Amino acid sequence: MASRVPPLLEPYLGLPPEASLILLSGVLGSTANWLVHRYLYTLLAPPPSPPSPSTGAVLNHEKTEKTGDVNVILVSFLRDYAFWKDGAGRLGLDLDLSMRKGRFTFVDGLSDLFSTFSSDQRPKPSTVASLGQRSLSSATAQGLRKGLEDTITQVQAASPGRPTVLVIDQPDLLLAASGDNVPGNILRETLLDLRENVHSAIITLSADEPLIASQITSLEKEHAEFVLSLAHDAYLVIGLRLLDTGTARDVSGVLRMTTGGQSYDNSRNVDERELLYFVGGDSAVRVFERGQ
Numbered sequence: 001m002a003s004r005v006p007p008l009l010e011p012y013l014g015l016p017p018e019a020s021l022i023l024l025s026g027v028l029g030s031t032a033n034w035l036v037h038r039y040l041y042t043l044l045a046p047p048p049s050p051p052s053p054s055t056g057a058v059l060n061h062e063k064t065e066k067t068g069d070v071n072v073i074l075v076s077f078l079r080d081y082a083f084w085k086d087g088a089g090r091l092g093l094d095l096d097l098s099m100r101k102g103r104f105t106f107v108d109g110l111s112d113l114f115s116t117f118s119s120d121q122r123p124k125p126s127t128v129a130s131l132g133q134r135s136l137s138s139a140t141a142q143g144l145r146k147g148l149e150d151t152i153t154q155v156q157a158a159s160p161g162r163p164t165v166l167v168i169d170q171p172d173l174l175l176a177a178s179g180d181n182v183p184g185n186i187l188r189e190t191l192l193d194l195r196e197n198v199h200s201a202i203i204t205l206s207a208d209e210p211l212i213a214s215q216i217t218s219l220e221k222e223h224a225e226f227v228l229s230l231a232h233d234a235y236l237v238i239g240l241r242l243l244d245t246g247t248a249r250d251v252s253g254v255l256r257m258t259t260g261g262q263s264y265d266n267s268r269n270v271d272e273r274e275l276l277y278f279v280g281g282d283s284a285v286r287v288f289e290r291g292q
Contacts, residue, residue, distance in 0.1 A: 006082055023204075043165060
């Protein structure tokens with residue numbers, strides 16, 4: 001039976017370690033959208049009531065303490081707020097309510113990105129669409145830094161002491177859409193600077209073979225270098241891909257969890273494994289081991 005958060009994924013979804021980066025990579029036909037929705041649900045959904053001692057549910061209680069009061073800033077360069085709101089709603093998470101509580105902020109990274117793009121490349125300030133929603137309006141590394149630093153400062157000032165998780169969906173769009181204005185090394189440095197201001201970060205990227213393996217064009221080289229550098233910076237890398245044998249009626253793709261380039265203490269070691277997953281027509285997800 002499919003669940004909101006498949007049990008095999010629970011160990012990977014809680015509040016990430018402080019100063020850590022989780023990298024989610026997908027390919028065409030096997031994107032990480034559904035996984036980002038599960039991260040949002042885990043971090044933002046109201047925690048269940050603490051279990052009574054008789055239940056013995058110690059792990060659930062520990063998870064509640066770690067994820068019960070977190071700010072989330074979602075920056076999406078390919079998908080609008082309606083997409084994320086609809087997917088979260090299918091899981092029972094009301095993003096509008098989380099916004100009103102000051103726990104969730106959405107930054108639109110595409111709609112206005114080129115609306116004020118000028119030849120002098122000076123970063124334009126991010127615009128506020130409504131309470132809890134902002135919009136980036138400069139396709140430069142400086143514009144990205146300024147817009148997100150302002151957003152992080154505003155969110156943290158409203159709730160001091162509450163950890164903030166920065167989720168960035170497909171920042172590699174900037175490599176393809178802005179030409180030479182945002183080189184991969186500059187974008188990586190910008191993300192490093194932003195990560196210093198939050199508790200942890202989750203980033204999704206495309207890892208299709210033409211972008212990673214061929215490295216013939218300048219874009220392919222920039223993209224491959226950017227993805228590999230973030231994998232080196234990451235604490236956990238979750239890669240999604242299609243089945244090696246093609247399509248199957250009851251399997252959507254493969255999840256592979258591996259340790260990134262950054263080491264942590266032994267209590268935070270990543271359980272490296274490979275799992276299969278299936279996304280149903282109702283967006284319910286089932287995660288299982290091979291042979292199940």
